[in-house]
Amino acid sequence: MMEKVNIPEIFAEDVFTDAVMQERLPKSVYKQFKKSIDEGRDLDLATADVIANEIRTWAIAKGATHFAHLFQPLTGVTAEKQDSFITAPKADGSVVTAFSGKELIKGEPDGSSFPSGGLRVTFEARGYTVWDTTSSVFVRHDAAGTTLLIPTAFYSYNGEALDQKAPLLRxxxxxxxxxxxxxxxxxxxxxxxxxxxxxxxxxxxxxxxxxxxxxxxxxxxxxxxxxAAAPKGxxxxxxxxxxxxxxxxxxxxxxxxxxxxxxxxxxxxxxxxxxxxxxxxxxxxxxxxxxxxxxxxxxxxxxxxxxxxxxxxxxxxxxxxxxxxxxxxxxxxxxxxGENLLEPGDTPHENKQFxxxxxxxxxxxxxxxxxxxxxxxxxxxxxxxxxxxxxxxxxxxxxxxxxxxxxxxxxxxxxxxxxxxxxxxxxxxxxxxxxxxxxxxxxxxxxxxxxxxxxxxxxxxxxxxxxxxxxxxxxxxxxxxxxxxxxxxxxxxxxxxxxxxxxxxxxxxxxxxxxxxxxxxxxxxxxxxxxxxxxxxxxxxxxxxxxxxxxxxxxxxxxxTPTELKAREEVKYENYAKVINIEALTMIDMATKQIVPAVIKYTKSLADTVIAVKAAGSDASVQADILGEVSDLLKATKSALTELKAVSEQATNKEEGKVQARFYNEVVFKAMDALRAPVDKLEMIVDKEAWPMPSYGDLMFEV
Ligand code: ADP
Ligand code: MG
The missing domain is CATH 3.30.590.10 (Glutamine synthetase/guanido kinase, catalytic domain)
Structure with missing residues (x-):
């Protein structure tokens, strides 16, 4: 029997929602918190301490051992640094858990490895994450256990936005x-x-x-x-x-x-x-x-x-x-x-505001x-x-x-x-x-x-x-x-x-x-x-x-700011260059170590077949034709591979930023296409057993 799911019952059970807050926080603290959001003011530390303590108790009851500030650096993915709720062992060797208002509001991940587009040099590692009080904290259960997650914005030491959330909130x-x-x-x-x-x-x-x-x-x-394309798309x-x-x-x-x-x-x-x-x-x-x-x-x-x-x-x-x-x-x-400014109504021609x-x-x-x-x-x-x-x-x-x-x-x-x-x-x-x-x-x-x-x-x-x-x-x-x-x-x-x-x-x-x-x-x-x-x-x-x-x-x-914008531009170019570089290197790796060797093996077996068929006194022209075709494509593959290696090498020597990004876009990318073309043709000819990786058909139709 399929177990029943009760949506209202499970919905937001892992979120420190407004309702949970109202229920758990002293009235004055809850009011203070709401006021700070409504008026866009900072949360004072005393209030934050009380909230943090309640969040800790709530999260630990859910099984949480760690907390983490979630932030969205310019890589596009989400980043987090986890800390456990543990405090330093006491003289008797025992520990307790704690979570302060300061830890809730502010984090200090070493930000030096995140893209900053030159906003910060590596030795100036400090970055701050700041709780976005308008996005609820929640717990996540996964293989690492249960973690309290706090949505935050990410700033450099000098207050420049290093993420997506800060400018979004602005x-x-x-x-x-x-x-x-x-x-x-x-x-x-x-x-x-x-x-x-x-x-x-x-x-x-x-x-x-x-x-x-x-x-x-x-x-x-x-x-x-x-x-190569599967027979069916x-x-x-x-x-x-x-x-x-x-x-x-x-x-x-x-x-x-x-x-x-x-x-x-x-x-x-x-x-x-x-x-x-x-x-x-x-x-x-x-x-x-x-x-x-x-x-x-x-x-x-x-x-x-x-x-x-x-x-x-x-x-x-x-x-x-x-x-x-x-x-x-x-x-x-x-x-x-509750008014949607984009609601035209039944007679939009009369709705001047819309x-x-x-x-x-x-x-x-x-x-x-x-x-x-x-x-x-x-x-x-x-x-x-x-x-x-x-x-x-x-x-x-x-x-x-x-x-x-x-x-x-x-x-x-x-x-x-x-x-x-x-x-x-x-x-x-x-x-x-x-x-x-x-x-x-x-x-x-x-x-x-x-x-x-x-x-x-x-x-x-x-x-x-x-x-x-x-x-x-x-x-x-x-x-x-x-x-x-x-x-x-x-x-x-x-x-x-x-x-x-x-x-x-x-x-x-x-x-x-x-x-x-x-x-x-x-x-x-x-x-x-x-x-x-x-x-x-x-x-x-x-x-x-x-x-x-x-x-x-x-x-x-x-x-x-103009500086923040410039940094974002630089990050985009850098990221693009890196992505295409990884793709080019992956192609080179796959072609060199997997595809070319597999095709060489295949040509050997074809050649053996041609010899054997001929020795048996039969016509081996079909086998010989295929061998010829495969050998030609192999040659095309090898020369495209050499070209891709050469341009990838050139790309790494280009001036970082727009110039390099453009080179990847206009030169390396084309060389990648040129390598792909003969390989995809080979995939259509070579014995499936000999092909070193699953095909499009295997991937898309056998889930
Ligand atoms: P579609 O019209 O594209 O088929 P839906 O009406 O289901 O799709 O909406 C697609 C998404 O747009 C959903 O995430 C839905 O919640 C969201 N959506 C619906 N109305 C609004 C609105 N007024 N403002 C923003 N998002 C909306
Ligand atoms: Mg849609």
Whole structure:
């Protein structure tokens, strides 16, 4: 019998939730804590001590032996340093446990080994992690035992942000302030805060662990660097939303339970387009919480996969020839009184506040299209953007027919008087009720699509943190709101000025609106005509961080200082160079030690066969042909291998930073493709028994 799962009972059982706090903390302490959050003030140490002590008792009751500050350095993954609750042994040899307010609030990991883009030299090792009091602490149970985890932001000794969370929290403050300013002009006096709500849909692949272990490329780089296409790919569309295999289903069951326990409202799961590809999405939360939760989701997917003798691949492009994985970042703005600024209502043409918000977002996205593209730049994502499966590298906005029509009315007449209605869907059967339709169809190819009451940014890579896109969205939209507020504050006729602004923004930025097929070649041409940037590679995209507009934007809003921004740019180049270098070295290793020797052995057996067949007086021409073909490909492989070694060597001597990154992008990457081509052909000819690693078919169809 399958054991029953009671969701409300297990949900957040491992989280030090607000309810737990209220129950455990003295009233005055709880109040003090809430006040510090509401007013954005520091928590005093005395209060922190009481909270820490309660957290310790609670965590130890859950089995915790250690605590750790969780932070998100610029590597994109989550880092943590664990300390046990143990104190120094007393004279009698006994120990007790302790956890102070200071340990809760502040950590001091030796930060010298994390990328800082030159913000800190190695001997200045000090870095501080600071508790994000708006993201709950929780315990994690794994092979290491039970650990209390504290979400934190990470700073250098000089107070520069070394992570994703610090600028994210700053950008959330900025968008809150700007939204409130705009809302006040519209007569809203009740809302005090506005928070970006974010929901991340996460794609991933699952493969068998034993097969994974036989592929050095998967082990070292997370993706296959060689591999001929399997006879079957995703052409039948039979995997998408298809029945979930039992092994995967039991994995998903575990994942959900694990996520629910740590308070992540895991909601949707299904098979994705590619074989062995799946998706999971929790219900949205405030941006910082959603970012933290997405990191936990990724870690949990990996951990639980191992328990099912599988490996979870989060790389953006584990397999050539079938879809890669991305992450959809759903984003909206919600007041503390529960109003979603992106809710159009039934008659959007009458909802002036919504239309101005929409027009301002359109303006922001057009003005900073390159920056938004950059926020999704990740080495693995270069394989997806524009590759007929993910939105192209060109940013455009999809509004849907209803809103596009309203925007067009504004462009043509300066106002809007009607909204297209969705109407009914007639099922044509008495057994099925007719249903009301949305006013707008979906568009799967748009990188930035309006989907009812939120925008969905679909460019983000599956492995990447969703912090960057949200930092960018919050900040660029804040600027657009402020521009509008400035004009409105001066207006003598408020309503007329709102209409004027909507028309003005719509006219000036309509080039970014595109409702057609974003995957088509025609769009690439059309976008170029419209003057929209098409930043194909991560190196092109990263250069955006040098533009005056971008530097000023982040500086003006205090989200990233020019120094912090420069550091981020450097980290991106460095990281890209390192990733491609590892891939190139892995290819060289696999080709030299596994593939070439296997093929040589195979040619020997073919040659022996030719001789034997001839000696037996038969025709050996077929065997000889194959031998010839294999030998030619082997030769091509050897020369491509020599070339890849040479350019990899050259790359390491290039000046670090942009120059080196560009060399990897333009030269090394091509040499890798050139090596892959003959090897993949060989895989199709050589005896499967002789091939030194599992094939695409083995990996994708035998999970
Ligand atoms: P889709 O429309 O893409 O099929 P869903 O409606 O299920 O998907 O939502 C996808 C993600 O968007 C989920 O994480 C969901 O919680 C989140 N989401 C839904 N509404 C909002 C909103 N107003 N703001 C931010 N995220 C949202
Ligand atoms: Mg979606």
């Amino acid at each position: 950008s959330m403050q900025v968008i809150s302030d700007s939204s409130i300013k705009l809302l006040r002009l519209f007569g809203n006096t009740s809302a005090k805060k506005v928070a970006p709500s974010v929901g991340a849909e996460q794609e991933y692949f699952l493969v068998d662990a034993a097969k994974f272990e036989q592929r050095k490329d998967l082990i070292y780089t997370g993706r296959t660097l060689f591999g 995703q052409e039948l569309d039979d995997h998408y939303f298809g029945t979930i295999r039992q092994r995967v289903a039991s994995f998903m069951k575990n994942i959900n339970e694990e996520l629910w326990k740590v308070g992540i409202p895991s909601k949707t799961q299904h098979n994705e387009v590619a074989p062995a590809q799946h998706e999971i999405a929790p219900i949205y939360a405030n941006a910082n919480v959603a970012v933290d939760q997405n990191q936990v989701v990724m870690q949990t997917l990996k951990r639980i996969a191992c328990q099912h003798d599988m490996k979870c691949l989060l790389h953006e492009k584990p397999f050539a020839g079938v879809n890669g994985s991305g992450k959809h970042n759903n984003w909206s703005l919600v007041t503390d009184t 239309l101005l918000v929409l027009a301002a977002i359109i303006k922001a996205v057009d003005k900073y299209a390159g920056l938004l593209r950059e926020s999704a730049a990740d080495p693995g994502n270069d394989h997806r953007l524009g590759a007929n499966e993910a939105p192209p590298a060109i940013i455009s906005v999809f509004l849907g027919s209803q809103l596009e029509d309203i925007i067009n009315q504004y462009i043509e007449t300066g106002s809007a008087s009607t909204s297209i209605e969705g109407g009914f869907l007639t099922t044509g059967s008495a057994a099925l009720k007719d249903i009301t339709k949305d006013a707008t169809d979906r568009n799967r190819t748009s990188p930035f699509a309006f989907t009812g009451n939120k925008f969905e940014f679909r460019m983000v890579g599956s492995r990447d943190s969703i912090a960057s896109p949200n930092i960018v969205l919050n900040t660029i939209v804040a600027e657009a709101f402020d521009d509008a507020s400035e004009r409105l504050a001066k207006a003598t006729d408020f309503d007329a000025e709102v209409d004027a602004l909507i028309s003005e923004y719509a006219k000036a930025h309509s080039r970014i609106i595109f409702n057609g097929d974003g995957y088509s070649d025609e769009w690439v041409v059309e976008a170029e005509k419209r003057g929209l940037p098409n930043l194909k590679s991560i190196v092109d995209a990263t250069e955006v961080l040098e533009s005056e507009d971008v530097i000023n934007l982040f500086d003006k809003y205090g989200v990233l």
